[in-house]
Amino acid sequence: MNVLSVRSLTRAFGGLKALDDVSIEVATGERRVLIGTNGAGKTTLFNLVNGQIAPTAGSIWLMGEDITGLPVHERVRRGMARTFQITSLFGGLSVYENMLIAQQALSPQHFRMTRPASHFEATREEVRATLEQWHLWHLRDEKVATLSYGVQRQLEVILALASKPRLLLLDEPMAGLSVEETHHVTDIVLALDRSISVLMIEHDLEAAFRIADRVTALDQGCIVADGTADEIRNAAALQRIYTRGGALGGRS
Numbered sequence: 628m629n630v631l632s633v634r635s636l637t638r639a640f641g642g643l644k645a646l647d648d649v650s651i652e653v654a655t656g657e658r659r660v661l662i663g664t665n666g667a668g669k670t671t672l673f674n675l676v677n678g679q680i681a682p683t684a685g686s687i688w689l690m691g692e693d694i695t696g697l698p699v700h701e702r703v704r705r706g707m708a709r710t711f712q713i714t715s716l717f718g719g720l721s722v723y724e725n726m727l728i729a730q731q732a733l734s735p736q737h738f739r740m741t742r743p744a745s746h747f748e749a750t751r752e753e754v755r756a757t758l759e760q761w762h763l764w765h766l767r768d769e770k771v772a773t774l775s776y777g778v779q780r781q782l783e784v785i786l787a788l789a790s791k792p793r794l795l796l797l798d799e800p801m802a803g804l805s806v807e808e809t810h811h812v813t814d815i816v817l818a819l820d821r822s823i824s825v826l827m828i829e830h831d832l833e834a835a836f837r838i839a840d841r842v843t844a845l846d847q848g849c850i851v852a853d854g855t856a857d858e859i860r861n862a863a864a865l866q867r868i869y870t871r872g873g874a875l876g877g878r879s
Contacts, residue, residue, distance in 0.1 A: 628691055630655050630794050630824040631676065636685035638671055645671040647848040648685070653794070656821035660835040661828045662859075663845035664868055669828045672845070673798055676826070677709050678702050690793060706793035710783050710800060718772035722763060722782060725771055726754045729789040761785050761815070777808025781815055788823075795819070797827040801834050809834055836860070844868070 631653040638646040646668045653659045661669045674680045676687055678699040686695045689705055697705075717725050730750050758764040763782065771779060780800055787795060797816065801809045813834045816825065829835040835842060836856035844852040844865055852862040859865060 628655065629653060629688075630657075630690055631826065632688040633672070633676065634686045634688070636672070636675055636687065637683045638675055638680065639683045644683075644848050646675065646682075649845075649848070649850055650685075651843060651850075653824050653826055656824055658816070658825045658838050658840045659827070660839035660842050661826070661845060662830070662832065662835055662842060662865075666847075667845040668848040669845055670798065671848075673709070673796055673826075673828060677707070677796060703790055703792075706791075707796065708787040708790050708792035708794070709796035709798065710787050711798050716771045716779060716783060716786070719770060721768050721770055722758065722774070723754065723767040725782065725786065726758060726789070727751070729786045730754050730757075757785065757789070775808070777804050777811060780804060780808070780812055784812070784815055788819075792823060794824050794826065797825060797829075799828050799830060801829060801831045813837055 629652045631651070633649060633651040636646055636649045637644060649668070649672060651659070651672075661672065663669055671680075675682050678694070678697060678701075682695065686693055688694065689702065689707060692705065694702055694705065717728070720728075727750065730753055755764065758767055761781070763778075763785070766774065766778070771782065774782070780802075784795075784797065784800060787797075800812050800816065804812060809831060816827070816838050819825065825838075827835075827838065829838075836859075839856055841854065842852075842856055842859040843850060844859060844862070846868050851868070852859055852865055854862070
């Protein structure tokens with residue numbers, strides 16, 4: 628079964644079609660990367676899949692269920708999680724506290740705000756296990772605002788995993804990162820369990836091609852190419868879009 632099926636999805640803003648009759652299938656365990664220049668429709672597609680905006684036409688199916696009309700929180704309950712282009716962390720809180728909030732929000736006791744966190748021992752143990760798994764336990768007391776941008780992006784991906792999603796949407800996780808940080812976040816994505824399917828927007832083509840099982844290229848709201856990384860590197864449509872040197876690869 629496909630984890631995600633986007634069928635003839637269209638989104639118009641007035642007379643402008645930001646997305647025009649787009650269909651994509653993401654298989655279980657697949658890493659699918661969306662590429663394209665600014666304004667190609669990638670973030671609009673993410674916002675539709677995530678439920679932040681409604682489509683003008685078409686439908687969205689998650690694990691065989693039509694979720695087109697469902698709000699964001701219901702999509703999360705059904706196994707979808709998302710990160711954003713700009714980090715949405717609590718900068719004034721510690722790494723541990725950010726992780727605790729994410730875990731607590733998903734627990735059956737998430738409305739018991741008057742009880743101290745020390746009363747939720749299972750949640751605290753899960754936070755520790757998660758931070759140790761991703762090698763962030765040593766930073767647990769650090770304020771997020773003091774961390775490098777690369778570590779913040781890493782933490783955001785880990786927070787998204789707290790809901791144990793079946794489908795993880797990553798919106799430009801390498802944006803603003805150094806080459807070293809990009810390699811580190813790429814390794815994190817590659818290390819994700821194959822029970823989690825990934826749909827990712829990425830402008831760094833080198834990272835995109837390293838991660839992707841398949842690459843889908845958008846231009847002016849339409850799919851112009853779809854295939855493996857090697858196939859996309861040589862696609863004539865992409866050569867027209869990425870005109871720098873007439874080649875694909877490296878940072879874009």
